Amino acid sequence: GQQLNQSPQSMFIQEGEDVSMNCTSSSIFNTWLWYKQDPGEGPVLLIALYKAGELTSNGRLTAQFGITRKDSFLNISASIPSDVGIYFCAGSDNYGQNFVFGPGTRLSVLP
Amino acid sequence: EAGVTQSPTHLIKTRGQQATLRCSPISGHTSVYWYQQALGLGLQFLLWYDEGEERNRGNFPPRFSGRQFPNYSSELNVNALELEDSALYLCASSLRTGGKSKNIQYFGAGTRLSVL
Numbered sequence: 654g655q656q657l658n659q660s661p662q663s664m665f666i667q668e669g670e671d672v673s674m675n676c677t678s679s680s681i682f683n684t685w686l687w688y689k690q691d692p693g694e695g696p697v698l699l700i701a702l703y704k705a706g707e708l709t710s711n712g713r714l715t716a717q718f719g720i721t722r723k724d725s726f727l728n729i730s731a732s733i734p735s736d737v738g739i740y741f742c743a744g745s746d747n748y749g750q751n752f753v754f755g756p757g758t759r760l761s762v763l764p
Numbered sequence: 765e766a767g768v769t770q771s772p773t774h775l776i777k778t779r780g781q782q783a784t785l786r787c788s789p790i791s792g793h794t795s796v797y798w799y800q801q802a803l804g805l806g807l808q809f810l811l812w813y814d815e816g817e818e819r820n821r822g823n824f825p826p827r828f829s830g831r832q833f834p835n836y837s838s839e840l841n842v843n844a845l846e847l848e849d850s851a852l853y854l855c856a857s858s859l860r861t862g863g864k865s866k867n868i869q870y871f872g873a874g875t876r877l878s879v880l
Contacts, residue, residue: 686868695768695854695871696807741806749858749867751820754799756806 657744657755665761672729674758676742684745685725686752687716691738699740700727732762766791768857768872776878777845785840785875789857795819796838797856797869798830807854813838845879852876 658677666672676685684703688696700711702718702725709716713730725742739759743752769788777783789796798810809822813832827843836857842849853876856869 684867688871693852693874693876695770695856695873698868698870701868743869745867749869751809751812752869753809754807 657742657753659740659742659755659758661758662756663759663761665763666732667763668732668734670732672732672736672760673726674728674740674760675724675726676744676755677724678744679723680746681722682744682746683722684749684752685716685718686743686745687714687725687727688741688743689738690741690757696741729760732760734762734764736760737762768855768870770853770855770872770875772875773873774876774878776880778880779845779847781845783842783845783849783877785842785853785855785877787838787840787855787857787872789836789838789855790859790870793857793859793870794836795858795867796832796836797858798838798840799854799856800824800851801854801874802848802851810853811840842877847879850877850879 686701687699690696700709700716705722707718715728717726739757741757742755745752771786795814797812799807801807811830812820816832830840832838852874854874856871858867858869
């Protein structure tokens with residue numbers, strides 16, 4: 654079945670630093686979503702991408718739909734302590750009728 | 765507007781018992797998805813309901829089942845509970861319009877199931 658890989662698996666950064674993480678697939682997707690999950694909570698949608706090459710921002714967050722349609726990237730600028738959490742990517746090859754989720758990138762921000 | 769609501773927040777059961785988890789989707793959403801998230805792991809797709817019917821099922825045994833009611837709310841039932849069923853169970857809803865539409869899944873806060 655379809656699988657998504659996320660890297661890095663976890664990362665520790667200093668407050669104020671920029672963060673980059675990515676999500677890759679062996680198959681082509683037409684929709685990418687990025688979620689953030691705080692401990693004990695459900696994932697919250699950050700950014701949705703629908704077109705190859707699309708670059709979308711949400712505050713300090715920027716995500717891109719890869720040209721190959723097999724990957725997506727999420728960048729966080731000037732990280733702050735509340736950025737701590739697990740970031741999940743999700744991809745769909747049927748315009749959102751089903752999504753497959755990546756294993757997540759765990760972000761820790763050191764003061 | 766209310767988001768996806770799940771109940772109960774926590775559920776403690778013993779091995780062999782049955783658990784029932786409930787989900788109310790965002791008003792107007794017709795699709796409900798269930799996921800299992802074991803501690804420290806990613807989301808594993810369980811079930812997808814739309815318009816009262818099961819549309820897709822993940823790689824889980826038949827003792828995981830559910831249904832969707834006419835008001836689009838949903839129940840997840842887990843029979844003959846096993847220790848490894850302990851996890852956070854997440855429900856998501858979306859407005860399924862078909863075709864090249866921008867379907868997005870919105871999640872509830874989850875039900876934490878502990879099997880002792």
